Structures are given as C-alpha cells and as structure tokens.
Amino acid sequence: MNRLLLVVAIAVLGLAMASCSKEKPANMEADILTFMIAEDGHLMEVASSDNVINYYLSQYHGLDNLTAVVTLSENATITPDPASVHDFSQPVTFTVLSQDRQWNRTYTVNVINTALVHNGDFENWQGTGSGNNFYETPVGWTSANSGVRIIHGMGVPSLEFPTVKTDMAYSGNYAVSLNTRQGGQTSLVPRLIAGSIFLGTMSNVTLQTLANPLLLTKFGIPYTETSSRPDSLIGYLRYTPGPTYTDRDGNVIPGATDSCSFYAILFEGTEPLDGTNSSSSERIIAIAKYNYETPISSTSYTRIALPFVYHKEMPQNVTLQYSIIASSSAKGDLFQGAAGSQLLLDKVEIKLKQSEK
Amino acid sequence: MMRKTIVLFVATLLTANVLRAQDADTAVSPLQHGFALGIGTGASAPIPIPNRISEMSWTPRLCVLVGYDLRYQFGPKTGLKTGLQVKYVGMSAEAKVYQMFTQAIVDESEVSGYFTGYNETVLHATYLSLPLQFSFSPNSNWRFDAGLFAALKIQGHFSGAVKNGYIRITDPTGEKVEVGYEPFDFSEFIAPFNYGIEITATRSFGSRWAAWFDLSWALNSTFKEAFRGLEYKMYNIYGLFGVDYRL
Structure with missing residues (x-):
C-alpha cells in the first residue's frame, strides 16, 4: 500500500516537472x-x-x-x-x-551631418507604426510619442499623439504642432501629457519612468562647430494655452495660465542630459531660454530670438553636445499644465559667432 | 464546456436519487455509505509544461478533503460510487519564463505582452466536488474506482507577481518595459466549475475502516476562458490519501 502511494505521488510530480528540460x-x-x-x-x-x-x-x-x-x-x-x-x-x-x-x-x-539646425524648418517627416499607433516625426528630431504608444498598449487606445505635423506653417509647407493631452487616471498613465520635440533620443522605458518621464528623454547630439560658438536661438512660435490649468493631482488652479517652453543647451561630455538636469547640470556651458518677456501670439507666428547665456568658457578639446527642446506645457514634465495647450513651432535655427580666441 | 459540466452534474445527482430509491426496495442493502477524510498535495499546471518555462520551483500546499461517500454494489466485484466532497487544494510556484504572453493589471492599467523574467504565483481554492465512479473489487481487500468528478468553486484565490524582467508591450516587437516587481491578483478569473477524471484505490481494513489514494485530474482549465493572463490552460492535478469510515 505504501509503495502504491509513493508511486502515484511520484507520477503526479513527474507530470508536473516532466518537460522542464526542453530546449529554449x-x-x-x-x-x-x-x-x-x-x-x-x-x-x-x-x-x-x-x-x-x-x-x-x-x-x-x-x-x-x-x-x-x-x-x-x-x-x-x-x-x-x-x-x-x-x-x-x-x-x-x-x-x-x-x-x-x-x-x-x-x-x-x-x-x-550636423548642421545648425538640421530640418529646423520641419519640412521633412517620417511615419512609423500603423493604425492608431501611426505617428510622424520630423527627420532628425525626437518626440515622446513612443511613450504614448505604450499607453495605447495599456488600454487607453484613444489617446491622441501629442506631437503632430501641421500645415499651419510660418514658412514652407509644415510646422510641428505640440499639444498637451488629457492622459489617464491611473498612476501608470500620466494625467497630463505635454507635446514635446527635442534633439536627442528616448531611453528604454521602465514602469517607473513611464510615470516619471523626466528620465525618458535623453537630450544631446554632437556639436561639431568647434570654431564657432552658439550666439542665439531663433524660432517662430504660436501659442494657445489650454482653458483649465491643473496641478499634478488634477486639481484646478484658478487664474493660472499655461505657458510653453523653448530652449537650447550647449554642454560638455559624451553622456546625454535628461529632464532632471537639462537646465541644472554642471556640464552645461550655455543656455538660451525663452523667459516669457516677449508675448507669443495665438493667431500668428511670433519671432523669438534668445541669446545664449554662457555659464563658463567654451572648453577646448572636449566632446560637446547641444540640444533644442520645446514643449506645449512648460511644467508638463511635472504633469502641470492645461490640456488643450498648443504650441506651433517653425523655422528653428541657431546663429553662430566666431569664437574669440 | 460549462453546459456539459452542468449536464454531468445533474446526471450524477439523478443517479444518486435512483440509488436511494433502489436502496428502499432492496432487502439486503447493496447501498453503503460513509465518511472520508484525506490530505494530499498537487498542482495546477499547464500540461505539457511549455518550453517557455525554463525553470520551475513548486512549493506544495497541504490539501484537505472531507467527504461523504455513497456506494451501490451491483455484485461482489462491481459497483457505482458517488458522494459529496469539500476539497481544499492549492500550491505555490515560481517559474523563470522566456517571452511568455502575460497580462498584468497595475493600478487599473492593463499591461499585456510578452514577458521574460520571473513569475511567482499562489493558488488555492475550495471546491464542492461530486464524483461518479465505477468500482471494481478484485478481492475483498482492494477496490479500484474510476470515473469523473464535477466540482463547484466555493472560494478561490490566485495572486502573484512578475518580477526581475521585462515585458514587450502587445507583441514581441513592442516597446520593452522593464519590470522590477509588479503584483497581480487574478482571483476573479478562477472558473466556477471544474470537472475531470478521478481514480481511487482503496484498501479495506475490517468492515468499517479503509485507506485510500485518490487522484483527480481536471479536464477543463482552472481559469475562465476570458482569462488572458496566461497563454496556457492550467489544469488542477491533485493527489490525496486518507481514510474512509463506513457507516
């Protein structure tokens, strides 16, 4: 009897373990x-x-x-x-x-070949994906649209991509349209998703970084104009803030108006910067940043010219990188802003000045 | 599937009634009944185990059976057995999986795709089970029963976590999202019915006591059809041993 029990018990376990040695x-x-x-x-x-x-x-x-x-x-x-x-x-x-x-x-x-700035007029676009995952990106630039594709895969398929092509251009046929979208209600899907465009790459995603997009964006491409230094960042902007400004918990902040961000950084080192240190890193040499002094029209393009402010001398013989970053909600990376805010951006360039040596 | 299960269930109940009726008509009772008490262990596992599971460790959980048996003897060697059992079964398992389709619900967000990494699960359920078996007794000491069981879930719990890996969203070419530790609870997806094959070997010790070993192997998945958390069907396979006391 005992032997029978043992045999049957081994048979049961054997079944469960049987095929563990299969090939990968x-x-x-x-x-x-x-x-x-x-x-x-x-x-x-x-x-x-x-x-x-x-x-x-x-x-x-x-x-x-x-x-x-x-x-x-x-x-x-x-x-x-x-x-x-x-x-x-x-x-x-x-x-x-x-x-x-x-x-x-x-x-x-x-x-x-790095030119300042490649496809800064946003005339050349490339599409990827299919169905509701199809989106376009201006050649040479990066948006956070791929993060939205992940959100589509998490059961919010209707979320529109925040960064899209528009024919409401300042010049040429197209401009880039950055839109702050209403996101989701759960901790994985941000409540507010701002439209962004930048020079750099997106990093691989973790479930944690999806909720903290500051770590997702990697800013920087090679700066190769070593005989010159950036003097000013120029772009043509049109901005319409969304109607209702909310904080990261979705609470309405009365009287607050959304604003866009538009800036360029020049920095040293081979590693990129990300959303947490893109204006504070000690590697930053110069920043040109829109500071809201010039009001931006919502009905026509406003030319914005921003001088590069140097924090230190241009170092010699080190790897230099630069990035241009724009967003439809300046605090979108903190999930603050107004759904419906729209920034149209066209004809972005960086004016150079010969280095004084 | 469910309709079939219900038919089987009803058929078994009817049979039990017929047996009772016959009992009343017979002078020397061919009807016997008694209580069973048993313990054992087992697993809910995909059969065969897919090669996307490369390592697996399984922790037994003590399973318990309390039952009432009803037996009708056609002759000295053959008969029918039914009854009603409350069975508590369960297991814990940890597996290393490779590109296995899974689904996790994280803060109400559904994340599905192909997961590579580690998976831990705890499953336990209580069923009210009704066996219907043919009996064969080669001699007065031994009896073998083979047949089917139909079971109704009373309680069920299935939870676990995916950890130390990554998931490709939607399909293997989708975005790669690293996963540190994401728990899940799929208790609601345990199927309300379970049916399958049940075989029992019984050794009598005197006229009242007997020892038995019982193996039940479910033919339908432990989980509802709608459950997409696992690519594979899981089957309840449990072995128990215990004693019978004939009334």
Whole structure:
C-alpha cells in the first residue's frame, strides 16, 4: 500500500516537472540594439521604442559610401547587410527578422551631418507604426510619442499623439504642432501629457519612468562647430494655452495660465542630459531660454530670438553636445499644465559667432 | 464546456436519487455509505509544461478533503460510487519564463505582452466536488474506482507577481518595459466549475475502516476562458490519501 502511494505521488510530480528540460524556444525579438557608422565610430544605443534611428555624425563625412555596424536581438538577422556600403544621403531602411521568423521590425536610418539646425524648418517627416499607433516625426528630431504608444498598449487606445505635423506653417509647407493631452487616471498613465520635440533620443522605458518621464528623454547630439560658438536661438512660435490649468493631482488652479517652453543647451561630455538636469547640470556651458518677456501670439507666428547665456568658457578639446527642446506645457514634465495647450513651432535655427580666441 | 459540466452534474445527482430509491426496495442493502477524510498535495499546471518555462520551483500546499461517500454494489466485484466532497487544494510556484504572453493589471492599467523574467504565483481554492465512479473489487481487500468528478468553486484565490524582467508591450516587437516587481491578483478569473477524471484505490481494513489514494485530474482549465493572463490552460492535478469510515 505504501509503495502504491509513493508511486502515484511520484507520477503526479513527474507530470508536473516532466518537460522542464526542453530546449529554449526560438527568440521572438527583432531589435537593433546598437547602431554605429563604422567610419564615424560613435556607438549609439537604440531604444526599443525607436523605429527611426537618427545618427548624427560626430565629424563631417560624405554620406554616399558609409557602412554600419549593428548589434541585434539574439539570433535575429538583418537585411540588407549593414556592413556593405550604403548611400546614406537618403534614409536607408533595414528589416530585422526574429530567430523564429515570425516577427520583424523595420528601421529607417537617417545619417545626418550636423548642421545648425538640421530640418529646423520641419519640412521633412517620417511615419512609423500603423493604425492608431501611426505617428510622424520630423527627420532628425525626437518626440515622446513612443511613450504614448505604450499607453495605447495599456488600454487607453484613444489617446491622441501629442506631437503632430501641421500645415499651419510660418514658412514652407509644415510646422510641428505640440499639444498637451488629457492622459489617464491611473498612476501608470500620466494625467497630463505635454507635446514635446527635442534633439536627442528616448531611453528604454521602465514602469517607473513611464510615470516619471523626466528620465525618458535623453537630450544631446554632437556639436561639431568647434570654431564657432552658439550666439542665439531663433524660432517662430504660436501659442494657445489650454482653458483649465491643473496641478499634478488634477486639481484646478484658478487664474493660472499655461505657458510653453523653448530652449537650447550647449554642454560638455559624451553622456546625454535628461529632464532632471537639462537646465541644472554642471556640464552645461550655455543656455538660451525663452523667459516669457516677449508675448507669443495665438493667431500668428511670433519671432523669438534668445541669446545664449554662457555659464563658463567654451572648453577646448572636449566632446560637446547641444540640444533644442520645446514643449506645449512648460511644467508638463511635472504633469502641470492645461490640456488643450498648443504650441506651433517653425523655422528653428541657431546663429553662430566666431569664437574669440 | 460549462453546459456539459452542468449536464454531468445533474446526471450524477439523478443517479444518486435512483440509488436511494433502489436502496428502499432492496432487502439486503447493496447501498453503503460513509465518511472520508484525506490530505494530499498537487498542482495546477499547464500540461505539457511549455518550453517557455525554463525553470520551475513548486512549493506544495497541504490539501484537505472531507467527504461523504455513497456506494451501490451491483455484485461482489462491481459497483457505482458517488458522494459529496469539500476539497481544499492549492500550491505555490515560481517559474523563470522566456517571452511568455502575460497580462498584468497595475493600478487599473492593463499591461499585456510578452514577458521574460520571473513569475511567482499562489493558488488555492475550495471546491464542492461530486464524483461518479465505477468500482471494481478484485478481492475483498482492494477496490479500484474510476470515473469523473464535477466540482463547484466555493472560494478561490490566485495572486502573484512578475518580477526581475521585462515585458514587450502587445507583441514581441513592442516597446520593452522593464519590470522590477509588479503584483497581480487574478482571483476573479478562477472558473466556477471544474470537472475531470478521478481514480481511487482503496484498501479495506475490517468492515468499517479503509485507506485510500485518490487522484483527480481536471479536464477543463482552472481559469475562465476570458482569462488572458496566461497563454496556457492550467489544469488542477491533485493527489490525496486518507481514510474512509463506513457507516
């Protein structure tokens, strides 16, 4: 009898444990994890949310005969071969196929010789995604729209992207429209989502950073005009604040009016800055920041010219980066602002001045 | 599935009534009844265990059965067995999973996608179970019962956490979101009905006492069809042993 019990008991456990020794299944992921132009040598991490890779060359190089080095998800394959010579004077599309051959991702790579400011007139746009996850981004720029795509995946599919293309341009055909959207009611989905556009990248997301977007935005692209220094930031802005200003808990603050932010930073070091230190880091050399002295019209574009204020001398022989950042709610990163605020931005440029040596 | 379960349930009840009726008509009672008390353990597991689960540790939980048995003997060797049992079953498990579809509800936000990392779960439930088995007794000491059971959930709890990993939102090419520790509670998704196969081996000791081993293997998932938290169906598989006291 005892033996019988034992045998049956072992049979039950054996069933449950039986197939633990199976082979690891084929990988389903199809990501480009890092990207580098071999002739440039600057390794760039690619966030999982990116379908567009903006690679800013750290020194001037012809674009028509470059090769790339990528790292991919384990056992994924890529076509065409990045190591063969490509003409990057136009965007180049790569497709990554997962090991299990069931999933693929398409990446558009823009290799950009840093010009101040590439696509600052927001005429060139690229679309990614499909259905209600489709959105467009101006070439060379980054928005936080990919974060909204995550929110779509969390059961708020109707949330509109905050950063969109508009034909209400100051010049040319298009401008960028930044819109503060009403978000969600839960701790993972921010109550207020401001529209933003910047030069830099998005970082990989954690559930914590989704609720703290200050850590998600990585500001900075190479600054290569080492014989000159930024003198002023110029842009054309149109701004309409939303009707009701709320704090981070959603409480209405009577009398408060939303305002936009528009600024540029020049800083040293190879690491990017993020939303927590983009105006306070000791690495910052100069800032040009809109300070609300010039009122911005809501019905026509207002030219804003902002001088770079230098905190220290331009250092020599160090890696320099810069970024331009704009948002439809100046305190949107703290979830304060007014849903419905809209900033239209066009024709952004940085005027240079020869360095006095 | 549910309709089938109900039919089985009703059929079993009817059978029990027929047995009672026959009891009244028979001079030498072929009807026997008694109480059963047992303990044991088991698991709710996907069968076979998918290869997306690479490591698994399972912690047994003490399962308890209290039941009333009713038996009708056709002859010296064959018979029918039914009854009513209150069964408390459960387990804890921790698994290392690789790109397994899952769903977590974090502060009312539903996050679904492919998770790689660790998963811990605690499951326990109490069922009111009704077996219907054919009996075969090769000799006066041993009896083997085999048949089906239908069970009604009285109480159920299923909770756990995904931790130390990442989830690809919606599909494996979606945004990668790192997960530190995100608890979940899917108690509401435990199916109200459970049915399956039940086999029992019984050894008699005298005219009143017997010892038994009982294995029940559910044929429907522990969870409702609507449950999307796991890609796989989980089946209750529990083994118990105990004693019978014949009245």
